[in-house]
Amino acid sequence: MIRLETITLREIRLPLKEPFRISSGVVSERRIALLELRDVSGAVAWSECVAGETPNYSPETIDTAWHAITEWLAPRVLGHEIEAPAVLPHLEQDIRGHLMAKAAVEMGMWGLEATMLGLPLSQLLGGTRREIEVGISLGIQSSPEALVTRVMAALAGGYRKVKIKIQPGADVEYVRAARTAAGPDAPLMADANNAYTLDNAESLAALDDLGLMMIEQPLAWDDLVRHAELQRRLRTPICLDESITSLERAQDMVALGSGRIVNIKPGRVGGLAASVAIHDFCASNGIPVWCGGMLESGIGRAYNVALASLPGFVKPGDVSPSARYWERDIVTPEWTMTDHGTIMVPKTAGLGVEVDVERVEALTVRKHRCS
Ligand SMILES: [Mg+2]
Known part of the structure; x- marks a missing residue:
């Protein structure tokens, strides 16, 4: 207590x-x-x-x-x-x-x-994984060529998933260049952060031929109904991020068919209890989940790693190592990535890092x- x-x-x-x-x-x-x-x-x-x-x-x-x-x-x-x-x-x-x-x-x-x-936080939450597969999120680049350079570097660095931020005008051409360079099996996905409407969704349909793992949150930040309409038109799974703010919204997503994957961010849903509840619901409904990132310091990262150790987190998380974003983190040890693209789940009590x-x-x- x-x-x-x-x-x-x-x-x-x-x-x-x-x-x-x-x-x-x-x-x-x-x-x-x-x-x-x-x-x-x-x-x-x-x-x-x-x-x-x-x-x-x-x-x-x-x-x-x-x-x-x-x-x-x-x-x-x-x-x-x-x-x-x-x-x-x-x-x-x-x-x-x-x-x-x-x-x-x-x-x-x-x-x-x-x-x-x-107890390690992961254990308190019911985590079972010893290591978390790591994905990287790449911001919008100045050209398709610049994106290709970043994607190839990320894959060479061992990242298990490469997320490409897109917007109208920086989408199909960019993603196609990345796919061509990286090959058909590279784990690529796109994240639009609400930049599209149903009226300009043709370019999203064009992404269907590029073999993406998922397209994240293409439509409005609080929408479910239009995402359902869009998902009916796309083969690529839609992953919802901004729209899922509670367990009830995840239930609505499944009921409406608004998406097939959920990016869980504990900050967006009110914390870890809600995150675990969404995880449990998704696991029992065949919905893969993964843990997103919000440019956290090493403190926020500790909570994300613990959460992502739950068994239903079957896709790589945006849990990049400290050195991806910061010259120097505010925790010791800093978060590092193994040579096979994972972060180890701490076995020590609490967060597993010292502030x-x-x-x-x-x-x-x-x-x-x-x-
Ligand atoms: Mg997102």
Whole structure:
């Protein structure tokens, strides 16, 4: 049982090695909100809020999350006796949305519970995998040739899945160039981040001949009905990301036929309990799932790796090693990829990595303690 004494929020600014461009914007420095949760026993765990600087992925931003956590969410959990799996219902009552803010608190509680029980987080969640297959996500490049260079480097580096960000005007020609260079069996997929409508979906149908593992979230961020219409026209499986914000939305996806694969991001669905519930539902309905990424630091990565160790995560996750995005991560050891394209699931208690608190303090631009 956990009884939280304090939650300390910090905002850090972590420079990306290179700008990351998707259909809705570009990021060159990641503003990240970190939470340090302290139990009355003195035990500590860190978590991360995945909300971005602007509301271009979901309505949340780091600033709305900061407000939600300090004003509404932290008071719900501080001083109360709660077990990690039961946190989300506490945070849900009369607080609509703010799922990334809720997830940051909820995941921190899981991290704290694993630490206090002396168990690896993956084990607490029911994980069975010893290593996770790693995929890479490539931002929109300046030309098909530039994309080919990046795709070939990723495959040579051992990545088990290469995700190509697309948008109208940077889609079929780009993906075809990648497919031609990489060969028919290369594990390629595309992610549109909502850049299409049913009216400009012809280029998505043209992707059908390029043997993609899946096309991720081509239509609006909150849509299910039009995705169902599109899926009926495509052979390539649609994978939903932005649209799946809860177990109920995953159930709706299956009922409507809106997609055949789910990208689970714990930050998007309110945390780990909801992620596990979606995983369980998908597993019992023959829907493959995989763990997406939100340009997390090594702290957020720890939660994703633990989640992706569950048996239904049958496709490679966007759980790139630290060096993919950062000159230097804020955890030790940094996350590294094996020579066969996997990340090992930590066997040590809690998150399996230590937070470099000195480095975090040096990167901190604001701090607030809730008690
Ligand atoms: Mg996506």
